[in-house]
Amino acid sequence: xxxxxxxxxxxxxxxxxxxxxxxxxxxxxxxxxxxxxxxxxxxxxxxxxxxxxxxxxxxxxxxxxxxxxxxxxxxxxxxxxxxxxxxxxxxxxxxxxxxxxxxxxxxxxxxxxxxxxxxxxxxxxxxxxxxxxxxxxxxxxxxxxxxxxxxxxxxxxxxxxxxxxxxxxxxxxxxxxxxxxxxxxxxxxxxxxxxxxxxxxxxxxxxxxxxxxxxxxxxxxxxxxxxxxxxxxxxxxxxxxxxxxxxxxxxxxxxxxxxxxxxxxxxxxxxxxxxxxxxxxxxxxxxxxxxxxxxxxxxxxxxxxxxxxxxxxxxxxxxxxxxxxxxxxxxxxxxxxxxxxxxxxxxxxxxxxxxxxxxxxxxxxxxxxxxxxxxxxxxxxxxxxxxxxxxxxxxxxxxxxxxxxxxxxxxxxxxxxxxxxxxxxxxxxxxxxxxxxxxxxxxxxxxxxxxxxxxxxxxxxxxxxxxxxxxxxxxxxxxxxxxxxxxxxxxxxxxxxxxxxxxxxxxxxxxxxxxxxxxxxxxxxxxxxxxxxxxxxxxxxxxxxxxxxxxxxxxxxxxxxxxxxxxxxxxxxxxxxxxxxxxxxxxxxxxxxxxxxxxxxxxxxxxxxxxxxxxxxxxxxxxxxxxxxxxxxxxxxxxxxxxxxxxxxxxxxxxxxxxxxxxxxxxxxxxxxxxxxxxxxxxxxxxxxxxxxxxxxxxxxxxxxxxxxxxxxxxxxxxxxxxxxxxxxxxxxxxxxxxxxxxxxxxxxxxxxxxxxxxxxxxxxxxxxxxxxxxxxxxxxxxxxxxxxxxxxxxxxxxxxxxxxxxxxxxxxxxxxxxxxxxxxxxxxxxxxxxxxxxxxxxxxxxxxxxxxxxxxxxxxxxxxxxxxxxxx
Ligand code: ADP
Numbered sequence: 001x002x003x004x005x006x007x008x009x010x011x012x013x014x015x016x017x018x019x020x021x022x023x024x025x026x027x028x029x030x031x032x033x034x035x036x037x038x039x040x041x042x043x044x045x046x047x048x049x050x051x052x053x054x055x056x057x058x059x060x061x062x063x064x065x066x067x068x069x070x071x072x073x074x075x076x077x078x079x080x081x082x083x084x085x086x087x088x089x090x091x092x093x094x095x096x097x098x099x100x101x102x103x104x105x106x107x108x109x110x111x112x113x114x115x116x117x118x119x120x121x122x123x124x125x126x127x128x129x130x131x132x133x134x135x136x137x138x139x140x141x142x143x144x145x146x147x148x149x150x151x152x153x154x155x156x157x158x159x160x161x162x163x164x165x166x167x168x169x170x171x172x173x174x175x176x177x178x179x180x181x182x183x184x185x186x187x188x189x190x191x192x193x194x195x196x197x198x199x200x201x202x203x204x205x206x207x208x209x210x211x212x213x214x215x216x217x218x219x220x221x222x223x224x225x226x227x228x229x230x231x232x233x234x235x236x237x238x239x240x241x242x243x244x245x246x247x248x249x250x251x252x253x254x255x256x257x258x259x260x261x262x263x264x265x266x267x268x269x270x271x272x273x274x275x276x277x278x279x280x281x282x283x284x285x286x287x288x289x290x291x292x293x294x295x296x297x298x299x300x301x302x303x304x305x306x307x308x309x310x311x312x313x314x315x316x317x318x319x320x321x322x323x324x325x326x327x328x329x330x331x332x333x334x335x336x337x338x339x340x341x342x343x344x345x346x347x348x349x350x351x352x353x354x355x356x357x358x359x360x361x362x363x364x365x366x367x368x369x370x371x372x373x374x375x376x377x378x379x380x381x382x383x384x385x386x387x388x389x390x391x392x393x394x395x396x397x398x399x400x401x402x403x404x405x406x407x408x409x410x411x412x413x414x415x416x417x418x419x420x421x422x423x424x425x426x427x428x429x430x431x432x433x434x435x436x437x438x439x440x441x442x443x444x445x446x447x448x449x450x451x452x453x454x455x456x457x458x459x460x461x462x463x464x465x466x467x468x469x470x471x472x473x474x475x476x477x478x479x480x481x482x483x484x485x486x487x488x489x490x491x492x493x494x495x496x497x498x499x500x501x502x503x504x505x506x507x508x509x510x511x512x513x514x515x516x517x518x519x520x521x522x523x524x525x526x527x528x529x530x531x532x533x534x535x536x537x538x539x540x541x542x543x544x545x546x547x548x549x550x551x552x553x554x555x556x557x558x559x560x561x562x563x564x565x566x567x568x569x570x571x572x573x574x575x576x577x578x579x580x581x582x583x584x585x586x587x588x589x590x591x592x593x594x595x596x597x598x599x600x601x602x603x604x605x606x607x608x609x610x611x612x613x614x615x616x617x618x619x620x621x622x623x624x625x626x627x628x629x630x631x632x633x634x635x636x637x638x639x640x641x642x643x644x645x646x647x648x649x650x651x652x653x654x655x656x657x658x659x660x661x662x663x664x665x666x667x668x669x670x671x672x673x674x675x676x677x678x679x680x681x682x683x684x685x686x687x688x689x690x691x692x693x694x695x696x697x698x699x700x701x702x703x704x705x706x707x708x709x710x711x712x713x714x715x716x717x718x719x720x721x722x723x724x725x726x727x728x729x730x731x732x733x734x735x736x737x738x739x740x741x742x743x744x745x746x747x748x749x750x751x752x753x754x755x756x757x758x759x760x761x762x763x764x765x766x767x768x769x770x771x772x773x774x775x776x777x778x779x780x781x782x783x784x785x786x787x788x789x790x791x792x793x794x795x796x797x798x799x800x801x802x803x804x805x806x807x808x809x810x811x812x813x814x815x816x817x818x819x820x821x822x823x824x825x826x827x828x829x830x831x832x833x834x835x836x837x838x839x840x841x842x843x844x845x846x847x848x849x850x851x852x853x854x855x856x857x858x859x860x861x862x863x864x865x866x867x868x869x870x871x872x873x
Contacts, residue, residue, distance in 0.1 A: 099631030205364025395630025
């Protein structure tokens with residue numbers, strides 16, 4: 001039961017009675033056998049089937065999960081973790097500090113919600129983490145009779161569908177969202193992989209729902225691009241002067257042309273009107289100027305293999321799959337004199353923001369959510385709850401040190417690394433860019449310090465996680481862009497898993513090579529020396545491996561792969577895999593003792609020392625870095641080193657501060673001032689507020705398109721799922737006739753005839769009164785349809801049914817796709833057009849609505865036209 005310190009906490013009070021119930025049930029569950037526990041799990045499912053009430057099952061389900069976790073992983077959920085689980089189940093965000101065990105927390109609401117059999121998605125930020133979590137937590141689920149799925153990059157549709165059918169599926173935000181978009185382009189129900197959404201838990205929810213929320217995920221086709229214009233526009237910027245021809249708004253990342261600028265460009269291009277909609281130049285010019293003055297190599301992007309790759313400004317992570325939209329990417333390619341890649345046309349797109357709002361039940365976890373509380377609340381209706389830590393936090397956050405310039409700052413950082421590491425205390429330095437990491441590395445070389453450097457490249461995720469895991473080892477210095485190896489547990493004294501992999505790799509490759517080259521004598525003596533301290537059983541399993549011809553055929557690389565993937569395979573099948581797993585487990589128990597000693601030593605040295613090299617635009621990112629030390633009540637220290645010319649201070653610090661500091665700071669010595677710290681905090685808050693407002697505006701704009709997408713996807717899904725759409729086809733035909741007759745003109749009949757693909761024998765529509773004419777045309781439509789039906793039926797009884805469905809789907813997609821392009825243009829236009837007194841958002845919404853309204857009519861015409869003309873070749 002929770003003791004005193006937490007009782008003051010209202011969150012704890014709120015859940016106290018449930019926690020008590022879970023704890024009481026635990027005593028009872030302890031006495032049950034494994035199979036009795038499993039039977040309890042099945043009973044809960046039955047109970048839910050009968051009363052459809054999940055709330056009444058919370059305590060029992062949580063208690064079961066806790067017991068299953070203890071029996072499978074040896075981990076018993078702490079009471080604070082139960083609170084975390086309850087918060088997640090209540091559709092809120094659980095803020096839990098790094099190292100508090102969020103992975104384990106998610107199992108509680110996951111098991112509970114899996115009872116509904118409607119599926120639970122646990123979303124992580126990369127494939128490596130999804131895999132790791134599914135394999136480890138999967139043991140709990142399996143124990144309780146629940147199955148788990150895992151989605152990984154490169155999986156085919158069938159495999160995806162199977163994994164989504166599982167009770168609980170681990171998947172990245174990226175894969176999940178693309179699966180959703182692809183599902184909504186499927187022409188057959190069998191191609192759809194996702195089930196209807198039920199419950200989703202997002203890990204690192206702030207990075208997904210805030211930092212990445214608004215970059216849309218796009219499925220696109222290439223379209224031809226006016227490459228010339230990008231190149232010319234890039235050249236023209238050489239003839240334009242800042243503040244004369246154009247102005248740069250660094251804060252809002254915008255560029256505006258002055259009157260004089262427009263004239264100058266028109267002169268150079270010998271054109272009349274820069275803004276001419278028939279032959280527009282303005283977007284190319286603006287993008288070229290932005291590319292020159294706001295987007296810098298090695299800061300906002302890197303050039304790799306002749307391509308521009310975006311670097312996430314907050315995290316330093318590179319994002320190879322993303323491209324800036326609206327021609328900016330091409331403008332930067334032109335600036336860097338790279339070949340310009342085709343502009344693409346969006347076929348389907350959605351932002352994470354709108355995607356995750358589709359879940360009827362949503363919860364999130366993060367170490368740093370509180371500072372974005374308002375945004376979570378307003379946009380997602382998710383409140384943030386701070387969960388108490390299991391043990392009191394011992395981390396010391398030292399006041400920032402502020403230096404006169406970058407030179408003094410980086411030297412001070414290097415010197416600090418040198419001083420701190422002289423005792424053996426491990427250091428983790430967080431940088432914002434790859435370039436800065438490398439510069440620091442050079443400075444450390446001068447001190448002859450050894451270090452690891454990590455850049456958060458997606459292809460290195462796994463390796464970086466392994467290295468970050470060692471960041472807590474004695475004597476280690478790790479330089480990492482902020483997000484490198486995120487989600488990885490930094491254990492003081494180092495993480496033994498990695499060490500073990502390396503050790504076993506050495507042992508296995510060495511002994512295999514001796515056997516293969518038949519140098520058994522040397523091998524014997526080497527063997528004994530290598531394995532001092534290992535058990536007899538260890539040696540005998542190793543020897544049996546060396547008699548296994550399949551094992552001997554493996555290359556060194558194969559062995560490396562098997563070791564690295566050991567934790568991915570839940571049940572090894574091949575016998576040498578089983579042996580290798582046994583050897584790993586033996587080494588784990590051997591090294592554990594060593595690890596415990598190292599852990600004590602590093603704790604005595606003060607734990608991990610975090611060095612921040614710049615305050616970020618958001619306090620969250622700073623807190624993420626700080627939070628990498630002081631895990632689970634460990635000691636730890638964090639300190640930020642800043643300089644007057646850091647972006648944040650320069651742009652948002654205000655001139656007073658700048659002047660004050662210039663006079664206060666002498667040469668290389670730093671300033672440590674509360675005033676500055678406060679003003680930095682408020683600068684950060686202002687930047688956050690501004691970023692939030694911008695996201696909010698985008699969200700409001702996106703809202704229109706989002707509603708339209710929901711309608712289209714809903715209608716599309718109904719068509720996709722219906723056995724026959726014949727009724728819709730008849731309705732389309734009749735509606736077309738009725739509409740055309742409403743504005744009866746001389747050519748109406750021939751228009752309809754044209755649509756049906758045959759001549760209607762009628763001299764003049766005036767011969768009939770309108771009612772008779774309508775009946776006549778309905779009849780004609782019906783006859784044409786029947787004739788087509790008969791013509792096609794020779795190819796199979798289902799042919800007409802399938803054809804009708806496919807034609808409706810294809811045209812729905814085509815219209816939607818055109819609508820998307822028009823909306824993009826409308827969006828740009830709204831930005832450029834002066835609306836006078838009118839509200840641009842309102843105008844945008846109004847026009848978007850009008851554009852969308854016509855789609856049904858267009859669809860009807862296209863479908864009937866195509867269907868009645870179709871033939872099988
Ligand atoms: P977070 O994602 O919150 O930073 P992790 O899920 O990576 O934390 O877990 C951190 C470490 O804490 C892991 O090594 C995990 O095994 C351990 N851990 C989590 N919950 C418990 C528990 N109830 N008892 C013991 N260890 C735990």
